Amino acid sequence: MSLLRTAVSLAGLCLALWASTATAAEYSMTPTKDDQKWLLAKTPPAPADNKTTPERAALGKMLFFDPRLSSERNLSCASCHNPLFGWSDGLPTAKGFKSKVLGRASPTVVNAGYTTIQMWDGRRASLEDQAMGPMESMDEMAMNLDSLFTWLQANPTYKASFAKAYPGEAIDKTTTSKAIAAFERTIVSNDSPFDKWLRGDKKAMTSEQIRGFRLFADPAKGNCAACHQGPNFTDGGFHNIGLASYGQANPDVGRFAIKPLASLKGAFKTPTLRDIALSAPYFHDGSAATLDDVMAHYNKGGATKTDLSSNVKPLNLSADEAGAIVAFMGALTTPPKPITLPTLPPN
Amino acid sequence: MSLLRTAVSLAGLCLALWASTATAAEYSMTPTKDDQKWLLAKTPPAPADNKTTPERAALGKMLFFDPRLSSERNLSCASCHNPLFGWSDGLPTAKGFKSKVLGRASPTVVNAGYTTIQMWDGRRASLEDQAMGPMESMDEMAMNLDSLFTWLQANPTYKASFAKAYPGEAIDKTTTSKAIAAFERTIVSNDSPFDKWLRGDKKAMTSEQIRGFRLFADPAKGNCAACHQGPNFTDGGFHNIGLASYGQANPDVGRFAIKPLASLKGAFKTPTLRDIALSAPYFHDGSAATLDDVMAHYNKGGATKTDLSSNVKPLNLSADEAGAIVAFMGALTTPPKPITLPTLPPN
Numbered sequence: 001m002s003l004l005r006t007a008v009s010l011a012g013l014c015l016a017l018w019a020s021t022a023t024a025a026e027y028s029m030t031p032t033k034d035d036q037k038w039l040l041a042k043t044p045p046a047p048a049d050n051k052t053t054p055e056r057a058a059l060g061k062m063l064f065f066d067p068r069l070s071s072e073r074n075l076s077c078a079s080c081h082n083p084l085f086g087w088s089d090g091l092p093t094a095k096g097f098k099s100k101v102l103g104r105a106s107p108t109v110v111n112a113g114y115t116t117i118q119m120w121d122g123r124r125a126s127l128e129d130q131a132m133g134p135m136e137s138m139d140e141m142a143m144n145l146d147s148l149f150t151w152l153q154a155n156p157t158y159k160a161s162f163a164k165a166y167p168g169e170a171i172d173k174t175t176t177s178k179a180i181a182a183f184e185r186t187i188v189s190n191d192s193p194f195d196k197w198l199r200g201d202k203k204a205m206t207s208e209q210i211r212g213f214r215l216f217a218d219p220a221k222g223n224c225a226a227c228h229q230g231p232n233f234t235d236g237g238f239h240n241i242g243l244a245s246y247g248q249a250n251p252d253v254g255r256f257a258i259k260p261l262a263s264l265k266g267a268f269k270t271p272t273l274r275d276i277a278l279s280a281p282y283f284h285d286g287s288a289a290t291l292d293d294v295m296a297h298y299n300k301g302g303a304t305k306t307d308l309s310s311n312v313k314p315l316n317l318s319a320d321e322a323g324a325i326v327a328f329m330g331a332l333t334t335p336p337k338p339i340t341l342p343t344l345p346p347n
Numbered sequence: 348m349s350l351l352r353t354a355v356s357l358a359g360l361c362l363a364l365w366a367s368t369a370t371a372a373e374y375s376m377t378p379t380k381d382d383q384k385w386l387l388a389k390t391p392p393a394p395a396d397n398k399t400t401p402e403r404a405a406l407g408k409m410l411f412f413d414p415r416l417s418s419e420r421n422l423s424c425a426s427c428h429n430p431l432f433g434w435s436d437g438l439p440t441a442k443g444f445k446s447k448v449l450g451r452a453s454p455t456v457v458n459a460g461y462t463t464i465q466m467w468d469g470r471r472a473s474l475e476d477q478a479m480g481p482m483e484s485m486d487e488m489a490m491n492l493d494s495l496f497t498w499l500q501a502n503p504t505y506k507a508s509f510a511k512a513y514p515g516e517a518i519d520k521t522t523t524s525k526a527i528a529a530f531e532r533t534i535v536s537n538d539s540p541f542d543k544w545l546r547g548d549k550k551a552m553t554s555e556q557i558r559g560f561r562l563f564a565d566p567a568k569g570n571c572a573a574c575h576q577g578p579n580f581t582d583g584g585f586h587n588i589g590l591a592s593y594g595q596a597n598p599d600v601g602r603f604a605i606k607p608l609a610s611l612k613g614a615f616k617t618p619t620l621r622d623i624a625l626s627a628p629y630f631h632d633g634s635a636a637t638l639d640d641v642m643a644h645y646n647k648g649g650a651t652k653t654d655l656s657s658n659v660k661p662l663n664l665s666a667d668e669a670g671a672i673v674a675f676m677g678a679l680t681t682p683p684k685p686i687t688l689p690t691l692p693p694n
Contacts (some may be wrong), residue, residue, distance in 0.1 A: 023611035065431060074426070074442045084412060084691045095421045098446040280694035289694070340685040344431045347636070 002271020007266050027214035029207060031198050039198050040190040040231035040274075050128060050178045052185050055165040060183025062161065062342045063176060069148060070141035072097065077134065077180065079108040083339040085188060086278025092286025094173025096140040103252055105286040110275045114232045120268045122238060122253045122283045127181035132173055145173065152176070157345030172341075189274040189334040205331045212328025215321050219296035222298075222315060222325050229269045233332075238267035243311040245285040252285070266310050277330045295322040366550020371626045374561035376554065378545050386545050387537040387578035387621075392499065395474060399532045402512040407530025409508065409689045410523060416495060417488035424481065424527065427453040428688040432598050433625025434534060439633025440457025444489040446592045448507040450599055457622045460532035461579045467631045468602045469585060474528035479520055482557045492520065499523070504692035535620040536681040544678075552678050559675025562668050569645075569662060580679075585614035592632040599632070611659050624677045638676050642669040643689040 046052045063069060075096070080089045087096070087109040094102040104120050118124035124133065148279040153160045153171045163229070165182075166175045194213070196204035205213070216223040227235050238255040240246065246266040255264040268284040282288040288297060298320040299322055301314030317325070376476040393399045414423040422443070427436045434456040435441070441449040451467050465471035468510060471480065481487040499505045500518045512529075513522045522651040541560070543551035552560070566678070574582050585602040586591065602611040615631040629635040635644060646669055648661030664672075 067431075068430075068437065071440055072442060072446050074436070074446060079421070082414075083688055084414075084564050086693070089421070090415065091420055094420060099419050099421060099444075248581050336690055338687040340687050341430055343683055346433070346625050347437050 013139050017251040026216075027211060029210050030202060031200070035198055039195065040111070042116065042188075042190065044111070044115075044185045044188065047128065047183070049124065050182060051121050052182050055161070056179050056182035057163040057186045058183075058342070059158075059165040060181065061181035062158070063180050063342055064183050066344055067340050068151070069135055069143055070097075071143050076206045078138075080134070081109045086110060086275050088279040090280070092281050094140075096134075097138065097142045100139055102139060104284050105281070105335050107271060108275065109184050110189050110279075111187075111232050111272045113181075113188070115234065115236060117234075117236055117270070121140070121258050122269050125260050127184050130178045131177035131180040133182075134217075149173075149176070155345050169342050176337050184244045184329070191334045192274065193333075194328075195334075205328065208324050208327045209331040210328075212246055212324035213327070213331075215317070216325050216328055219323060221317065223327065224252065224298075228273050233273040234270040236270070238264055240266040240268075240307075240310045240312075241283070241297075242310045243283055243285055243287055243297070244302075245287060254284070265307060273329060275334060277333050278336075291326045292322070295326055333344055348579070363590050374558060374565075377425055377549060378547070382545055385578055387458070387461065389535075389537065391535065392533045393460075393529070394473070394475065397529060399529050400512070402508070403526050403529035404533045405530075405689070406505075407511040407526035407528065409505070409691055410527050412689050413691055415498070416482055416490055417444075418490050422488050427481070427487075428456045429621050433622050435626040437627070439628050441487075443481075444485065446491045447486055449486060449556060450629050452628070454618060455622065455626045456534045457536050458534075458579050458619045458627075460528075460535070462581065462583065462619070464581075464583055464616050469616050470605050474531050475524045478524035480530075491632060496523070501547075502692050504643050518609040525550040536679075538681045539621065540680075541644040541675075541682075542590040553674065555671050555674045556678040557675075559671035559673070560678075562664070563672050563675055568664065568668060571645075571672065577619050580620040581617040583617070585611055585616050587611075587613040587615075587654075587657045587659075588630070588644075590614050590630055590632055590634055590644070591649075593654065593657050601631070612654060621678060621679050622681060624680050625683075638673045639669070642673055674694065 007178055031218045043052070050056070061128055064077040064081075067074050067079070070150060071077060073220070080094050080096075081087045082089050084090075089106045091106070093108040096102050107120060112118065112127060114123050117125065118130040119133070124130035132145070135143040149172055153161070159171070162169075162171045162179075169175050175207065177272040193209070201251060215221040216228075227237065227239055229235050238317040240254070243266075245251065251266055253265050255269070277280075277291065280290060282291070282294050283297075288294045295317070298312065299317050302310065302312035315322075363589075375636070390399070397403070410423040411428075414421050414426070415594045416423060427443075429436050429439050431437075436453045438453070440451055441453040443449050454467060459465065459474060463472050465474065465477040466480075471477035479492070483489040483492060496519055499509070506518070509516075509518045509526075511520060512526055516522050540551040540556070544557070563575075564570040566573065574584065574586055576582050591615075592598065598613055600612050602614040602616070606613075624638065627637060629638070629641050630644075637639045642664070645659065646662045646664050649657065649659040662669075
């Protein structure tokens with residue numbers, strides 16, 4: 001390896017004259033000091049008034065799985081953020097009240113605790129701020145919150161669980177959203193083959209996956225890390241990636257509806273890529289069925305005639321390079337721990 | 348106790364003249380030899396061609412929880428037979444395709460392996476025979492079975508799981524329903540306080556619960572065991588219990604639609620009572636919200652003017668007696684084991 005490296009260095013000047021892109025042989029196959037920036041904190045930060053405790057997470061888990069939080073009593077948070085599908089729902093876009101097809105894909109809950117940008121358009125700033133949204137939406141759980149809190153307050157099991165989790169506090173929007181947020185902060189992916197490799201286990205990733213990581217981060221190749229950067233694979237920003245759905249008659253303008261800047265038209269938040277292999281299909285419009293399709297989109301470039309800001313330059317990767325990046329994304333899955341259902345109070 | 352018993356015997360003739368019902372003092376508070384008939388076999392019987400194996404149950408569990416077995420891809424068997432609600436759904440009557448309200452309550456899967464009467468009207472004779480029904484029903488999972496099997500056959504994880512569970516057999520209606528049935532046979536309630544008491548643990552039930560059991564079985568009191576008899580609390584028969592819904596304009600005739608005998612008009616199968624405290628609301632029409640409501644129905648008697656066969660004589664129990672029977676039904680719950688979700692193949 002180091003011999004090869006020397007040879008490459010000697011040829012470096014010459015190579016630089018005819019090729020601006022790095023070759024696979026130049027990539028370090030062992031983690032560098034700089035690579036450590038991809039390591040994720042063991043637990044997500046929690047607000048001072050909602051530190052994650054076992055009691056809060058346990059209560060939040062009950063609420064998260066309880067379909068009685070919806071008016072039809074057949075949708076829970078877990079219906080769309082389903083642990084069976086990487087805490088998403090396996091659908092192109094979500095299905096809400098009476099199976100109504102909604103406009104955007106259900107985002108995963110995985111590692112949502114590590115970001116302050118909630119929802120595809122970032123209109124919520126914390127998990128606490130987000131938690132009641134789907135319950136209140138008439139297109140989703142369509143719940144009357146007053147009757148929900150009346151019911152929770154009257155239920156002995158929930159009453160006791162709230163008292164343990166938030167002693168002296170009321171059972172209301174504040175504590176209900178806090179408990180759900182506390183549970184969501186326990187849904188964490190930070191022990192994937194990639195993490196193990198970063199921590200020094202050289203065998204944790206295959207050589208194809210390591211090469212995929214380098215291509216992923218290489219500005220002259222995948223350039224994925226331009227947006228999917230840092231421990232949680234997101235820049236915390238919003239981008240129009242030139243999906244076909246943005247070229248349609250009444251396109252989803254995304255972040256622009258929240259912040260009307262021309263550059264934000266059709267822009268959506270950069271989602272985490274951790275556990276990404278578990279939550280197909282992909283993109284906010286669910287238009288990519290597989291990670292290969294995701295790579296195909298970026299490789300051919302995205303463009304809509306009506307809005308040039310949506311143009312995304314083609315990557316022009318070889319099939320082999322795109323495949324390596326997909327293989328790398330497969331190395332971002334933390335081996336799933338068995339998910340145990342909570343015990344809910346009977347009717 | 349024996350002193351009291353002697354006193355009661357001495358007064359017996361006299362008492363018999365003015366009261367035909369036994370008093371609580373006469374009930375044995377310890378299990379008798381005859382009581383052993385209530386003990387349930389440890390595992391349900393399985394057909395010779397579908398012995399319950401771990402591989403079959405594991406495959407069945409995947410299928411049972413997979414919403415991709417429905418056309419909308421958002422309903423699984425577990426949506427209506429939800430472990431969170433005693434393997435029912437907590438609703439008066441089931442909600443199917445696009446939340447369509449169906450005519451009957453979702454029956455529990457608990458101990459369904461011990462009976463040959465499946466469905467409220469008994470139109471299916473085995474779990475294997477029943478399993479595909481909801482998938483095919485356009486009001487429920489509304490699934491095209493051809494596309495389901497094509498998908499299962501093409502999915503590497505399912506393909507491997509079927510090969511392990513049913514080596515050499517096709518992935519089709521037969522093996523799919525067999526696997527689901529094999530999983531359902533693992534959903535068993537046979538270790539409740541009542542079972543422990545029957546096996547000799549005198550403290551397993553409270554004295555109120557024991558008294559409730561005696562009242563439950565006493566032909567002159569609750570007389571519940573006339574129908575809810577034997578280890579699984581069912582006579583395997585069908586009865587019209589005089590619910591108000593049968594008095595409506597177009598009543599659900601139940602078993603009569605399958606077997607047109609006058610005595611079966613509005614008759615539904617006697618459900619198990621094991622784990623009954625977990626699966627409110629009650630009756631095939633979901634009209635009783637609580638077990639107290641169930642007792643209230645039988646206590647006042649059921650009657651519809653249009654069909655005298657639906658008359659059920661009032662029990663005329665005291666509030667105390669009815670309460671004891673409800674307490675006994677609470678002793679039929681096997682402490683829930685944590686339910687672990689299966690790992691499903693990603694999309």
